[in-house]
Amino acid sequence: MPELPEVETICRGLEPKLAGSTITAAKSNTPKLRIAMPTKLEQKLKNKTITAIKRRAKYIIIELDDELSLVIHLGMSGRVTVTKNYQAKKHDHLVLKLSNGQTMALNDPRRFGLVALIPTAEIDSDKLFVNLGIEPLSTKFNGAYLANLIQKRHRDIKSCIMDASLVVGVGNIYASESLYLSKIHPEREAATLSNKECEELSKAIKQTLKAAIKAGGSSLRDYRQADGEMGYFQHSFKVYDQSGQPCHKCKTAIVRIKQAGRSTYYCPNCQI
DNA sequence: AGACGTACCTGACCGC
C-alpha cells in the first residue's frame, strides 16, 4: 500500500540503519513475488556493503559497493523491518543480516511487491524504471507541466494522476486527497481542466504528499527509538475512507464511488 | 497512442 510518502519515509528510516553496513548473510525464502527473485540473490548480496539508500517513484533503491543496486517495491502490502532481535514471520521473503547486528526483513503477504538486482548505472534504463513519469515533488512538475501531460487525455482526471507513466507516486489515497484539496471532481475528463485547475491540482499533489512525508517523519522518530516496522503510518484523511462523514468545508456528506475498480472519495458539493 | 479490463495474491471482515 505504501504510496510515495511512506516509501520516502521508509528510505529515510533505512538510511541511518543500513548505510555503511555490510550484508553478512542474505536469505531468500520465496521463488517469486510479482516477478521472480533474482538468480543467486543470496550469493550476490553476501559481503556487499550498503553505500546509500535512494527512492525513485515507489521503489526503494539500496546501493551496494559493487555497482549493483538492490531494488525493492512494496506493492500493496509490503513492509520493511530492521531489528536487533529478528524473529522469522510468515511472508518474510528476504532477510538480510547486517554487520552492525541488525536484521532487515521484507514482509509482503500479498506478494505484489518485487525484489530486483540492477546495475546502478542502468537503473534509469531498466524495464521497471524506463517508463516512469515525473517525480511530483520535483520543481519541474507544475501546472504547466501537468496541463501539457493531460491535454489530450480523455480519461477521468483521477486515473491520469494515478498513471505512473505520467506522474509517479500518487496512489489511490493521495489521488482522492489531492483532488479534494484542489476542488476538482474525480470524474472530470482530464483534457477539460483549465490551466488554473492544473496549477491548483499540481500544488495540491505536492502539498498533500509533503504533509504526509512530514507526518511520516514524526512516526520515524518513534520508530528510531525502538525496533519496529516501517511501511504503515497514521494518517488523517480529509476524504479517503470518510464515506458519510461531513466535508470539512461545507458539511456535505463525503461520497464513495468506484473508478477503474478502485474506491474514490469526494465531496459532491465542493468538487466540480 | 490511449483506454480499458484483467490478472497477480493473501487476509480481514461481514452477513448468513
Next chain:
DNA sequence: TGCGGTCAGGTACGTC
C-alpha cells in the same frame, strides 16, 4: 464454525 462475497494503499499486460 464455516462459507461465500467484498474489500484492501500497485502495477503490468493484452486487446480493441
